[in-house]
Amino acid sequence: MVTTPEGRVRPLQKGEIAPDAWTQILATCPGINVTVDRGEDHDGGVDDLIWGHHHRIVLAHAGDTDLRFRSTSGGVLSALGSYLLRSRQVEFLLQVRASASEPMRSETILSRTVEEVISCAGVRYGPAAPLGAIREALDRRLPFAFIGKPCDVVGLRLLGRLDPRVGQYCKFALSLQCGGGPEFIKSRDLVRNLGLREEEVSLLRYRGFGNPGRTRIETHDGRAFELTYQEMWDDQSKWCSHSRCRICPDGIGESADVVVGDHWPGCEPSGEDAGFNSVMIRTSKGLQLMAAAAEAGDVRIAREIGLDEMSLHQPHQVTKKEEVWGRLAGLRAAKHLVPDVEGLRLREIASGQPRSKSMAAAKGARRRLRQGRFTEPPVREECK
Known part of the structure; x- marks a missing residue:
């Protein structure tokens, strides 16, 4: 995996790939396979x-x-990770954090201490590839937990179908709710607009230290800059999301044991607050984890949440779920590659919507295709 000049994390082929390796790539890549797979956990729950x-x-x-104050919102993912280490249920967590040497970028870490888990607190609005270290994690043959995006969890579950060590050693798969990962140009343009170069930046914190907290940039020579959440995100035309994210049918982590999200009406904060997470517990294993973490005091549960409230606080997830069948249909009609989707009810959801909504979504996807948004330059050898 390398970083392109455009700031995208991409695979670089360095030699011939054997047929059996291609078979594994095609079977496990979450970019072309999106499915619902909760491992061996199928007991109870509602749909x-x-x-x-x-x-x-x-x-x-x-x-x-x-931890609650410094985290992205309520800090539940970091709290669950800390609990798992303290209770010795896992030996480490596979997750990402800001790079120590290039703070505008992300790096994968195997967190072995609570302090390392806390160092990962806070969202990373940019490319990150936590599964780049999955073989290292599995080769250790020790129990661990995984924290990543919904697509990362899908990739992990798909690998588990081929490599039994995933089910044996990865005890929990935890996910955040994802509205789409911004490309690196979001961060690059942010610092450039402040008159800075990447090598001058010593800290880039997107959120946290409050909820939602301010984006903060610090430089090696002691300067500091801050932007409010609204200054960062009110202009949707500058979100710089990956085009693949715009056709993602699973931003809500349906394959995770526990998935955590922000909780503001309309998903728009009206000011700073103490920080809360909505927490969807998808498996019986996740249910046991939340109960044990709450009993230990690592997590505090305020109240139950209904589905109507979830839809009110995460309306973009509802809209995408309703439109993604149309988006995929538009690309498919244009003979463009689309992911294989299994178990996510897309056709059923679309059938309950006005036909005009799916048609508009299909036209929008084809328009982006004509604009070249679903293609990019090939990965070059000089990429690092």
Whole structure:
């Protein structure tokens, strides 16, 4: 995996790939396969057309006040990771954090201590490839937990179908709700608009230290700059999301044990607050984890959440679920490659919508295709 001049993390083929390796790539790549797979956990729970299978939905936050304050919102993912290490249920967590040497970029880490887990607190609005270290994690033959995006969890589950070590050693798959990953140009343009170069930046914190907190940029020579959440995200034309993310049918982590999201009406914060997460518990294993973490005080559960409230607080997830069948149909009609989707109810959801909505989504996808948004320069040898 290399970083292109455009700031995208992409695979670079360095030699001949054997047929059996191609078979594994085609079977496990979450870019071309999106499925619902919760491992061996199939007990109980309820199903919803939009939100999928789940056991329980709660409003919660980290029990540690400092962790809650510094995290992206309520800090539940970091709190669950900390609990798993302290209770010795896992030996490490596979996750990402800001790179120590290039703070505008992300790096994968195997967190072995609570302090390392806390260092990963905070969202990374840019390319990250936590599964780049999955073989290293599996080769250790120790119990671990995984924290990543929904597509990362799908890739992990697909690998588990071919490599039994995934089910044997990865004890929990935890996910954030994802609205689409911004390309690196979002961060690059942010610092350039402040008159900075990447090599001058010593800190880039997108959120946290409050909820939602301010984006903060610091330089090696002591300067500091801050932007509000609204200044960063109100202009949707500058979100710089990957085009693949715009046809993603699973931003809500249907294959995870636990998936965590922001919780503001309309998903738009009106000011700073103490920080809460909506937490969808999708498996019985995740249910046991949340209960144990709450009993230990690592997580505090405020109240239950209903599906109507989830839809109110994450309306973009509902809209995408309703439109993605049309988006994929538009690309398919244009003879463009689209992912194989299994178990995500897309046709059923689309059939309940006005036909005009799916037609508009299909036309929008084809327009982006004509604009070249679904193609990019080939990966070159000089990429690092």
